[in-house]
Amino acid sequence: MTHVVDRSLLRKIKRHGAGSKLDVDACFQCGNCTAVCPLAEDSGGFPRRLIRMAQLGMEKELLASEDIWRCYACGECTQTCPRQADPAEFMAATRSYAISRYDFTGLAALANRSVLGNLAVFALFSIVFGLLLASAQAPVSPQAPLFDFIPGWWIHAIGVALFVVVGISAALGMFAMFARFVMGQRRKGVPLRLGALPGAIASAVTDALMHRRFQRCDSGQATPPPPVEPWYLRAWVVHAAVMGGFLTMLLATTLDFLFKPIGSPVPPWYPMRILGLVGGLTCLYGLAIIFLRRIRAAQPPWRKSAFSDWFFPSLLAATVLTGLATEVSVYAPLGSVGHGIFFTHVVLAMDLVAMLPLTKFAHVLYRTLALTLFAWRHAPAREHVTVDAQI
Ligand code: SF4
Ligand code: SF4
Known part of the structure; x- marks a missing residue:
């Protein structure tokens, strides 16, 4: 070969x-x-x-x-x-x-290679989303209800378009990885059975959601072994808090989009609002532990941090914090300050989604695909199943 x-x-x-x-x-x-x-x-x-x-x-x-x-x-x-x-x-x-x-756009290469490249991509998205949102901004007084500041239908329209573009970009990236894997297995002469793929997908998604493999990292085989930490500080729990919190916020936003009439006021106990609040606080907890570990830089993998190790968690934290501040502004009107917080939150949330397939957060997609491919590659061959069944 x-x-x-x-x-x-x-x-x-x-x-x-x-x-x-x-x-x-x-x-x-x-x-x-x-x-x-x-x-x-x-x-x-x-x-x-x-x-x-x-x-x-x-x-x-x-x-x-x-x-x-x-x-x-x-x-x-x-x-x-x-x-x-x-x-x-x-x-x-x-x-x-x-x-x-x-990534086929070249933006990931720009964003991941240098600090300036990362900031340039972030600035580009912020300017584009900022201008788009401002273009439909209704002329309102500082006393106007918060959600009158930018028409809800306009946020939804940009959001849907953004999800479609990001979805296509992520799907193409995952396809690129999938194609490389299949060609690699072909070169090695490893057979892949299509019928085993659904089982591999189910196994990988369960694995990713339950953090099964991540939990094995707590086994401490290194010499000297890492200190035993309380469960709420373990690496996999902290990672699950960030990922689970993010997915919960995404779910709350999606349900809100599907079932709540645009721009309609809701009480504080509205289920989607509570769901988003729980997701946001959970995510902030995980991010706070990550920031503290990177600041202390006591041991690997926290000892060395690239700019991207700081950038995406910071963007996520800023989005959650401005989201919580927006919630406060709904019930305790802050005038133009509230409008500014709301506007910043929407721009940051769109930046976050746009940069998802470009930054290290893309591991959510690629790791799940990798676990699927691994399970697929190791699925028992059909003839083995038959022999086992006969035994
Ligand atoms: S950081 Fe090293 S020891 Fe830990 S999972 Fe990765 S390769 Fe294995
Ligand atoms: S990185 Fe290389 S030198 Fe270091 S432990 Fe692994 S194989 Fe050995």
Whole structure:
């Protein structure tokens, strides 16, 4: 089999993640990282094998491997690396690189490669959404009800268009990953059975929602083992709080859009409002723990932080906080200040959705797909099922 070698691959990956601080060239393939990784026992040996692919410039093989996404960034491998090659950061940087390569617009490559690029994409979206919303802004007095400031039907129209564009962009990115995986399996002669795909999807979605694999990261195989933390501070609980909170807010917004007449006032105990509030507070709890850990930088994976590690959680936190402030403005009218908070919240929420398939938050999509592909690849062959049934 011939391999196309990209000699600049390692350099390109290092531009992502923690950038120049990543010293993966020092890796001499001892395999300690794979031995200690709580999630590597059922794979072909990540992260060591993926590092080797990057060192050899095997981009096609690297991006066709779903193992990139099966890592949960616990950092145990980095703690045991004798060469300080930081395999956990390498995995994070490779995921960021993969997002840039799957995205067809080129915006992900711009946003993930440098701080300026990230801010430029953010500014671009903010200006576009700001102008769009302002273009339909009704002339209202500061005393006017909050939701009269920007017509609800206009927010909904932009929101629907945005979800369609983002949905298409995310679907194309996932298809790019899927196609690379299928071609990679073909090259290796591994058969894939279409009938096993629905079961693999169900297994992956359950896994992602329940954080089953993430919980295995608490097994503490590293030397010395990480301190045992109370359940509410464990990495998988914090991650579940951010993800669950975000999904709950998304659900509340969708239900609101589907069932509440546009612009109609609702009481504080309105179910969708309470659902959004619970989601927002849960998400803020998870984000606060993440920020504290990154500020303390006590141990991997928090010791090194790329700009993108700060950017997306900050955008999410700003969106939630302005959303909560908007809720306050509904019941305690703040005049033009309330209008400004509302406007900022809508722009930030649209930025958040637009940047979802471009930033590290895209792992929500790619990791679920990777878990599906892994389960699919490991689904028992039909003949094995028949033999088992006969026994
Ligand atoms: S432990 Fe370090 S040196 Fe050893 S294979 Fe992993 S990254 Fe390379
Ligand atoms: S960060 Fe954790 S899950 Fe990822 S490769 Fe290292 S030990 Fe495995």
